[in-house]
Amino acid sequence: MVSKLLGLFGLIVLTQASNFPEGCEPRQVHIAGGADASKSLTVSWTTSDPDCGDFSVVTYSSDGWANNVGNAGGNTPTQYNQTTTKYGTYVSPYLWSCELPDLDSNTEYSFAFGTTQPSPSALPSPAYNFKTAPSASSSPCSSLYPTKIAMVGDLGQTADSASTVANIAKEEVDFIAHAGDMSYADCDHDRWDSWFDMVEDVSSNTPWYVVGGNHEIEHSDVDGEIFVAYESRFNMPRVKPAEMEPFTGDTSCTPSAFLGKYDWGNSFYKFAHGPSTFLMLNSYTDTAPDSPQYAWVESTLAEIDREATPWVFVLFHSPFYNSFSDHQDEEQQILMKGSMEDLFIKYKVNAAFSGHVHGYERTNNVAHEALDPAAPMYVIIGDGGNREGHASGFIDSTPPVWSAFRDNTIFGHALVTLLNETHAEFTWEKNVAEGVFETADSFIMENQYYL
Numbered sequence: 001m002v003s004k005l006l007g008l009f010g011l012i013v014l015t016q017a018s019n020f021p022e023g024c025e026p027r028q029v030h031i032a033g034g035a036d037a038s039k040s041l042t043v044s045w046t047t048s049d050p051d052c053g054d055f056s057v058v059t060y061s062s063d064g065w066a067n068n069v070g071n072a073g074g075n076t077p078t079q080y081n082q083t084t085t086k087y088g089t090y091v092s093p094y095l096w097s098c099e100l101p102d103l104d105s106n107t108e109y110s111f112a113f114g115t116t117q118p119s120p121s122a123l124p125s126p127a128y129n130f131k132t133a134p135s136a137s138s139s140p141c142s143s144l145y146p147t148k149i150a151m152v153g154d155l156g157q158t159a160d161s162a163s164t165v166a167n168i169a170k171e172e173v174d175f176i177a178h179a180g181d182m183s184y185a186d187c188d189h190d191r192w193d194s195w196f197d198m199v200e201d202v203s204s205n206t207p208w209y210v211v212g213g214n215h216e217i218e219h220s221d222v223d224g225e226i227f228v229a230y231e232s233r234f235n236m237p238r239v240k241p242a243e244m245e246p247f248t249g250d251t252s253c254t255p256s257a258f259l260g261k262y263d264w265g266n267s268f269y270k271f272a273h274g275p276s277t278f279l280m281l282n283s284y285t286d287t288a289p290d291s292p293q294y295a296w297v298e299s300t301l302a303e304i305d306r307e308a309t310p311w312v313f314v315l316f317h318s319p320f321y322n323s324f325s326d327h328q329d330e331e332q333q334i335l336m337k338g339s340m341e342d343l344f345i346k347y348k349v350n351a352a353f354s355g356h357v358h359g360y361e362r363t364n365n366v367a368h369e370a371l372d373p374a375a376p377m378y379v380i381i382g383d384g385g386n387r388e389g390h391a392s393g394f395i396d397s398t399p400p401v402w403s404a405f406r407d408n409t410i411f412g413h414a415l416v417t418l419l420n421e422t423h424a425e426f427t428w429e430k431n432v433a434e435g436v437f438e439t440a441d442s443f444i445m446e447n448q449y450y451l
Contacts, residue, residue, distance in 0.1 A: 009330045014314055023049025024056075026113050027093070028196030029128065030203035033175065035237040036103035037133035037207065037273040042235045043445045045113070046196070050077050053448075058098045060111035071115060073098035080232040082189060083222045084253065090189035105135035107142050128204045128238070133273040136308040141420070144275045148172070151357025151414035153179035153317075153381040154213070157195045160385030160411045163434040164193040169202045170435060175273055176206055177280075179355040179381055180213025180317030184388075185229065187218050187253040192229050210234055210273065211280045211318035213355055215254045224248050226261050234282065236266045239296070256356075257330040258284050263292045270300055275418055277304050281355075283318035287336040296341055301347035306449050310421040312349050319354035321363050321378040323403045324391045327356050341368065341388040344376050350424075351416075355382035359391035359408035360428055362441060365448070366402040374448045377426075385431075386433035405441045412437065422447045 020026075028047040034040030043058050057073040077094035103109065110127045134143040150173040155161050168176060185193030196203070216230040224246030231242050231398040242265025252259060267282040279300060287293055304312060318330060320337040327333070344352060345367050360383045367375035383390070391408040399406060405428070419425060428441040 013428045020055055021049070021052065023047060024052035026096075028193065029198075029200055030196065030381065031130055031205070031207050032209055032226075032234070032236055033133065033207045033271055033273060034099070034270075035271050037175070037271055038133070038135040039103055040099055040101050041103065041130060041132065042097055042099045042237075043111060043125050043208065044095070044233075044235045046095055046193075046396060046446070047077070048093055050094045054115040055113055057094060057113070057115050059114060060098065060100055060109050062104060062107050062109050065110065070100075072100055074338070078232065080228055082218070082220055082225060082228050083188070086186050087223050090234065092189065092229075093117045093193065093234060093343055094321060105132050105138070107132050113273050120407045129203055130207065131174070136208055136272060136275055145418055145420050147274045147276060148174050149276070149416045149418075150176045150227050151178065151179065151353050151379070151416060152384045153353070153380050154181040154358055154386045154439040155384035156181070156184040156386035157191065157198050158385050158387050160431065162385075163431045164196060164411055164413055164433050165199055165202055166434045167429060167431060167437040170437075171415060173206065173415070174264060176202070176208045177278060177353065178210045178316055179315050179353050179384065180211045181215040181355055181382070182210060182213075184215050184386055185218065186215060187220070189229055190408070193232060196233075209236060209278065209280060210266070211315050211317060212267065212282055212284065214256055214258060214284065217254055217258055217260070219247055219251055219255070219282060221253075221255055226260050227267070231262075231265050231267075234266050235268050237271050238265050239269055240264045242267060256327060257332060259286065259332055261286070268293050269294060272309050275309055275421065276313060277309040279314045281314060282318040283316045283332045283336055287332075287339050289339055298343055301343060301349070304347070310447055311424065312347070314344065314349055314352045316354055318354070318356050318381050319378065320352065321356060321361075321402060322357055322368060323361060323381060323394055323406060324357045324359055324380075324399055324408065325393050325395050326358070326391045328395070345372075345374075348374065349376045350445065350449075351377040351379060353379050353381055353414070355380065355384075357382045358386060358388060359383055359406065360412065360414075360441070361406040362426070362428070363402045364404045369400075369402060371402060374446075374451050377445065379414060381414050383407075383411045384413065403445070407440065410440075412440070422450050
């Protein structure tokens with residue numbers, strides 16, 4: 001089997017899939033750090049057989065498989081199914097996840113599928129690699145910086161999508177934050193399988209955090225279920241189990257404007273990675289001041305120790321600031337901006353990243369449409385490569401005063417490099433070809449917390 005490019009750590013040679021019992025070869029491998037990414041990480045994968053015995057165990061090591069070897073897992077897989085009039089009933093592969101606990105911070109690890117063996121050559125699985133985050137509370141500043149973060153949204157699985165993923169792989173980032181609209185399965189759930197196959201070379205070695213977009217709603221016109229694939233397939237650092245209700249109204253599979261009931265689980269959560277804390281939010285559930293999400297956001301922002309993690313970012317799908325003509329005045333955007341913008345200002349959130357609009361736009365620091373250096377910057381990164389194409393145009397040819405840069409002609413990704421506690425470099429990288437990109441916008445961010 002040929003070698004593959006696997007995220008941070010270059011080329012490794014994969015062993016033959018025949019080392020696995022039939023149906024137990026791991027596919028769609030993806031990883032995400034825990035709530036504290038210096039201490040734990042979750043590995044997720046699929047198989048076509050539920051009875052994989054020792055092959056459902058994840059073996060991991062931080063010293064080249066010499067002595068420091070542990071294993072975790074042996075758990076029972078889950079499945080989900082969803083029925084729609086258009087596509088009938090889909091039954092997922094068997095979905096596995098395994099938390100690797102009590103990890104050392106700022107440490108390179110390898111993991112593989114199968115029980116502990118005396119050498120990596122004896123393991124039935126290829127070895128994957130990741131690096132834990134440095135500990136914000138105990139690591140020296142020299143190990144916290146720089147921290148490199150790839151930002152992407154509305155990715156899909158086109159040739160442009162593949163170019164974006166290949167370009168992110170070349171960045172050698174510490175992790176990826178995805179502002180919704182991953183696979184564009186749109187109730188055709190086989191497309192979730194092909195999307196995970198497409199991103200596996202990167203997602204198996206680089207932590208990939210996600211929020212739900214409107215293309216993750218996937219409303220069933222048979223039983224009203226929503227966000228089923230999203231909640232089932234991803235394993236983010238959940239605060240507590242998901243609370244979901246079927247949507248009984250009349251809507252499409254992936255409505256652009258929508259409000260339903262989906263709290264906790266993968267709906268909203270946080271994680272800390274080195275000197276940064278991320279709040280990952282849901283535009284499509286209740287965000288009013290009496291909602292669970294609002295109460296959690298307010299208490300979480302108030303509790304962040306900015307001396308330990310001086311950088312605070314939020315991700316959600318539907319943007320607050322948008323000068324494109326698409327996706328204007330949608331219910332979920334109006335309500336969320338109305339309730340949460342003041343929280344972001346009060347607690348000096350550095351930047352908010354969204355997708356939904358298929359373009360790129362970076363604002364100046366803005367509060368209630370007025371320039372304010374102490375307020376957040378807002379960035380639309382819905383230009384990952386989706387099959388629906390680029391945003392159609394702008395409301396006005398002259399951008400509003402708060403809009404610093406915008407483009408609706410090319411796909412790409414954003415990169416945030418945290419340089420120290422007061423400054424970060426932000427760039428937007430536009431695709432030129434697969435594996436080739438160039439910087440189209442750049443900006444030095446100042447941390448508002450220190451203003």
